[in-house]
Amino acid sequence: xxxxxxxxxxxxxxxxxxxxxxxxxxxxxxxxxxxxxxxxxxxxxxxxxxxxxxxxxxxxxxxxxxxxxxxxxxxxxxxxxxxxxxxxxxxxxxxxxxxxxxxxxxxxxxxxxxxxxxxxxxxxxxxxxxxxxxxxxxxxxxxxxxxxxxxxxxxxxxxxxxxxxxxxxxxxxxxxxxxxxxxxxxxxxxxxxxxxxxxxxxxxxxxxxxxxxxxxxxxxxxxxxxxxxxxxxxxxxxxxxxxxxxxxxxxxxxxxxxxxxxxxxxxxxxxxxxxxxxxxxxxxxxxxxxxxxxxxxxxxxxxxxxxxxxxxxxxxxxxxxxxxxxxxxxxxxxxxxxxxxxxxxxxxxxxxxxxxx
Numbered sequence: 001x002x003x004x005x006x007x008x009x010x011x012x013x014x015x016x017x018x019x020x021x022x023x024x025x026x027x028x029x030x031x032x033x034x035x036x037x038x039x040x041x042x043x044x045x046x047x048x049x050x051x052x053x054x055x056x057x058x059x060x061x062x063x064x065x066x067x068x069x070x071x072x073x074x075x076x077x078x079x080x081x082x083x084x085x086x087x088x089x090x091x092x093x094x095x096x097x098x099x100x101x102x103x104x105x106x107x108x109x110x111x112x113x114x115x116x117x118x119x120x121x122x123x124x125x126x127x128x129x130x131x132x133x134x135x136x137x138x139x140x141x142x143x144x145x146x147x148x149x150x151x152x153x154x155x156x157x158x159x160x161x162x163x164x165x166x167x168x169x170x171x172x173x174x175x176x177x178x179x180x181x182x183x184x185x186x187x188x189x190x191x192x193x194x195x196x197x198x199x200x201x202x203x204x205x206x207x208x209x210x211x212x213x214x215x216x217x218x219x220x221x222x223x224x225x226x227x228x229x230x231x232x233x234x235x236x237x238x239x240x241x242x243x244x245x246x247x248x249x250x251x252x253x254x255x256x257x258x259x260x261x262x263x264x265x266x267x268x269x270x271x272x273x274x275x276x277x278x279x280x281x282x283x284x285x286x287x288x289x290x291x292x293x294x295x296x297x298x299x300x301x302x303x304x305x306x307x308x309x310x311x312x313x314x315x316x317x318x319x320x321x322x323x324x325x326x327x328x329x330x331x332x333x334x335x336x337x338x339x340x341x342x343x344x345x346x347x348x349x350x351x352x353x354x355x356x357x
Contacts, residue, residue, distance in 0.1 A: 031353050035242055036075035042236075042243035045076060046097040048083035053272035054279065055265065055288035056200065057124040057228035057255070057295050058101035063268050065254030073353070074246035082274065086155065088231070093117040095233045099247065103129075105226040105313050105336070106159035109326045112335040117234050120336040122248055122306040124228030124255070126298040128218040129291065130158040132165070133202075134194050135187055136212025143168035143216060149193035152180030160225035161196045163319040164218040172323065187213055200290035204283055224315035228295065230306075237337065249344040252306055253352055259292045304345040308338035 031039075049059045062080065065071055071078040081097065085107070088100040093116040102108055108120040134140045143165055151157070157165075157177065166172055180186055180195065184202035187195050188211060197203060206213055218225055230248065237244050258265035266284045273279055299305050313332050320326035344351055 031074060031246070035246070038240070038242040039075040039246055040077075042240040043077065045078045045099060045243065045247060046081060047078055048081045048088055048091060048097045048100045050083065050085040050088060050101045050103065052082050052084075052274050052277055053269045055269040055284040055291075057291045058230060060258050060265050060269050060288055060292075061124075061251050061255035063254070063272065064258045064265055065250040067268050068254065068257065070250035070253050071247070074250050076243060076247060076250065078247065080272075082272075089116050089118065092231055092233050095236055097233075098236045099230065099232045099244075102229045102231055103227060104159055105229055105316050106320050106326065108229055108231060108335050109313075109317055109320060109330050109332070111231075113327050113330045118231045119234050119237065119334070120229050120308065121232050121237070121244065121338075121340050122230040122251075123226050123308055123336075124295045124306055125226055125291070126300065126309055126312055127227075127294060128160040128223060128225035129199055129227040129294065130161055130196050130225075131199060131218060132161050132194050132196050132216040133184070133187055133206075133213045134216070136214060137188075138193070138214070140193070140214070143170050146175070146194055147171050148174045148176075150176045150178060150191070152186060152192040152195040153177045154180065154182070154196070158196050159316070159320055159325060160218040160223050162323055162325065163223045163225075164216065164221045166323055167221050167223065184213075185209075185211070187211075198287075199294070200287040201283070204286040208282075224312050224319060226309075226312065226316060228291070237340075241340070245340045245343050248306070248340050249350070249352070252341075252344070252350050255292070255295070255305065256350065258288070259296065262288055262292070302348065304341065304348045304350070307341050307345075308336045310336070310338070 047062055053059060053063060066078060066080055085103055088102065089111045091097045092100050105120060105123055111118060140146065147170055162172060178192065182202065184195060184197055184206050186192055232244055266281060266288050270281055270284050295305060310332065313336060317326060317330065317332055321328055
């Protein structure tokens with residue numbers, strides 16, 4: 001039903017190694033006293049997660065970096081707070097929290113279009129993490145047949161799903177969109193005809209229950225998409241560029257370690273989860289395996305993990321603008337700052353002062 005979701009992550013891009021460098025006069029953390037002082041001057045960096053402590057890209061990596069002391073190695077004081085993506089734009093824009101993550105490059109563009117004081121500084125996934133499902137026994141054989149039907153949503157149609165449907169000729173305005181939660185069982189209960197889901201979440205629930213369903217993947221329609229995007233308050237980034245750079249350095253080291261040590265990473269996230277979410281360890285293990293694997297496999301050959309891909313951003317923006325999801329006139333170079341990630345790589349190798357993965 002969904003290709004590529006079983007087994008170990010299938011990577012077409014090699015996971016970067018970490019270069020250790022040493023020089024006279026460095027601190028015990030491996031960075032220079034001057035750089036350490038700059039990072040300490042940033043004081044406490046508040047990072048609010050995009051969905052509690054789910055084992056997802058742009059969350060699990062931060063948890064690992066905190067728990068393994070990578071932020072401390074960079075002389076950074078980082079406080080993690082549980083949050084939700086839709087709340088983070090206003091909080092980061094107001095500098096009430098300094099860094100967070102959003103679901104896609106499109107969400108960053110939409111925020112900047114509304115004059116949010118933030119910028120995207122790292123994008124993990126370079127493809128769709130969302131897709132659409134229809135009932136397994138339904139007569140729907142092409143998306144155009146969904147015109148005028150009822151679609152379950154979580155807030156709104158994901159940007160990439162909306163673009164896929166529009167490209168297939170669906171009249172988006174004809175859809176009756178109703179709010180549904182994260183329980184995908186509704187797809188076979190007759191209330192809705194289609195449901196956007198995450199490749200790393202609801203799919204696992206349905207497969208484990210033996211439910212039948214049909215998948216419509218935006219990647220099969222050539223839709224540009226992204227996920228796991230780190231954002232920072234623009235004023236904070238200007239005042240403390242070294243701190244932002246080293247936060248991302250530690251976070252990427254957290255991702256690389258987490259990719260190689262998946263059970264420990266899931267356990268770290270699971271220990272922090274709000275018990276009201278009822279996310280089982282098996283669900284978390286599936287989520288991290290899929291999300292981390294897609295991050296690696298979707299990274300273009302010869303490019304470092306997390307780098308801003310402006311051709312992809314531009315194509316994604318064009319899709320959004322065509323559907324009037326994001327207005328015209330947004331400067332993608334204002335919305336995203338690639339320099340922080342660029343500074344912490346040597347080619348595709350993450351530069352880490354003293355610690356080996």
